Amino acid sequence: MAAIDITEVSKIYYGGVEAVKSVSIDIADGEFIVLVGPSGCGKSTLLRMVAGLETISKGSVTIGARLINDVDPAERDIAMVFQNYALYPHMTVYDNFAYGLRNRKTPKAEIDARVAEAARMLEIEPYLDRKPRALSGGQRQRVAMGRAIVRKPAAFLFDEPLSNLDAKLRVSMRGEIKRLQKRLGTTSLYVTHDQLEAMTLADRLVVLNGGMIEQIGRPLEVYHAPASTFVASFIGSPAMNLVKGVLEGGRLHIGTHAIDLGYPTPAEGPVTVGLRAEDLRPAAFGEQALAFRVDYVEELGAQRLVHGTVDQPLTASLPPEAPLADQLAIAIPTNRLHFFSAENGKRLYRPTPADGSTNAVTGVATVAAPAGRHAVNLEPIA
């Protein structure tokens, strides 16, 4: 168990392509960090640099205060779980577990004990004599986990370990990984492109885009106060609505609509306004509202996604009992609006907390400053 410090790490390939651009993350001992982003954002490259499967072009990585830039992958005291499991096909499950230990000259009795313990933890005891070929996808996934666990490493590295599983299994394995990590208390670095996986697993998540960090924060911080339009559209499902608007003298203009905000605006002039679909609701009589023309409806059972336009495309998540019509009046909770710069997409923070109510949004918005170093430690929300 150890802390991992990633300091200004870059990956530059032959020919000058920069896959990771000066990324810094401080990972505390026992913390579960999820790297999330679209494909090509450099998250896997970053993980592989920590693992030693890619060289570190610039910057430094330390595990437990030991600089590991030039340390052999096998000596870094890490264990990795691969996307396609990467089990040794010619070895039994037992040998898959034991291989790394044998190569480290672990005594036989100790190997037996550790394999037995991991197999019990993962409930794969009956399969120890089988070859990976004779296992189902979920079982292989457990073996891959077990192979990492028996090593008792300082850190686990996960490279999209669940993306080869079907949806149902993915949900249960997700829970299992979280449970195991809590129980073992091993520092973990987990790569995924699935924002839901990122939200549910992470102690803190790191949103990457184009090789750079967009935001680091606890899942709810990132959800409630996305640092940029990219994070806003990436985290949360359905994606946050982003519409063009203009702030002018305490009022927000969207198309022909004008809404009184009732608090000092973070800027004047054109902005991008972020609205979570679940924050939108049917307007009560006499309330200030947007005229919403409905295009089509997706029924999800517990809620209903209504897609339409308020002179710009918008999606609202409404309760299924709310009446539907071609035209709806949609109310916006003004204190749950997000404002982003129209030029660079960065979050615009409100000058002062608006009304001091039990509003999580304002509470967070003031602290998550866009600092150069992203490791902002915050108190938990709620």
Next chain:
Amino acid sequence: MRGASGLEGQQTTAKRVQFSSPFLPYLFLAPQLAIIFVFFYWPSVQAIQSSFYLEDPFGFGATFVGMSNYTDVLKSTEYLGIARFTAIFTALVTFFALSIGLLLAVKADGVIRGNATYKTLLIWVYAIAPPVAGLIGMMFFNQHIGPVVELARWFGWDMKVGLDYSDTAFAMIVVSVWKQIPYNFIFFLSGLQGIPVSVREAAALDCRSEFRRFWTVILPLLAPTAFFLLIINVTYALFDTFGVIDVMVKDKAANNPITLVYKVYMDGFRGSDLGGSSAQSVILMLVVLVLTVFQFRFIERRVHYS
């Protein structure tokens, strides 16, 4: 092959093609069967038949002599000497052709930039026809201009290929191995590239020593390829080296080492002893049969097919 039951069995059933006429599949197979029949079964049957006869050298008739062709062959000390040489020759050629091919494949696989050039350079020897390879090999071992002979002389070894038994044997083995390496290289290289990158990476995290990784992970995963090549190489050393040997010892077989296949040819076509030659080829056929059965029964068991 035995391991590939279960799932794959179901897949083949699903893919089975339905023919409108039950004779149609046989029609499609006919050309292949005809070729196998004409070039394999027919001559085999003829060889077996003529191995029981003493043929007149001028083709005027044949006398049934029972097993005496076989007993003559097996009693001959010359034949047994050639058999011993063939065994040693086959073992050495197979071993060196496989291990050098594997070594080159592993090294070429590790090259990141310019590996296409490496591969081409290593592969194109295979495009040389065996007699030409034999000729080139002869030139390497030429008494006057051969670079290998010159090199040997430098070390005080007066090499006389074609005159001295062991020098000729040495040259034969070297040329035969040299000729077979590219073939093995191609298969080993494609086998190596078939090993998933992530499995290698997992091994890199589990085991520091690259040498140990090779023996414990890479080589076992290459086993199907290696087993296939083992059979091919044994067959090559036994039969396909004919061209190399022919070029090396032509007309002066007297004190030179030859293999069983060459002996069959010498006795049958030079010595006009078709009966004895047929008996030898039947014996050779049986040896190969036993060898192949042995390989499949005892070596394939240790091969993991993924």
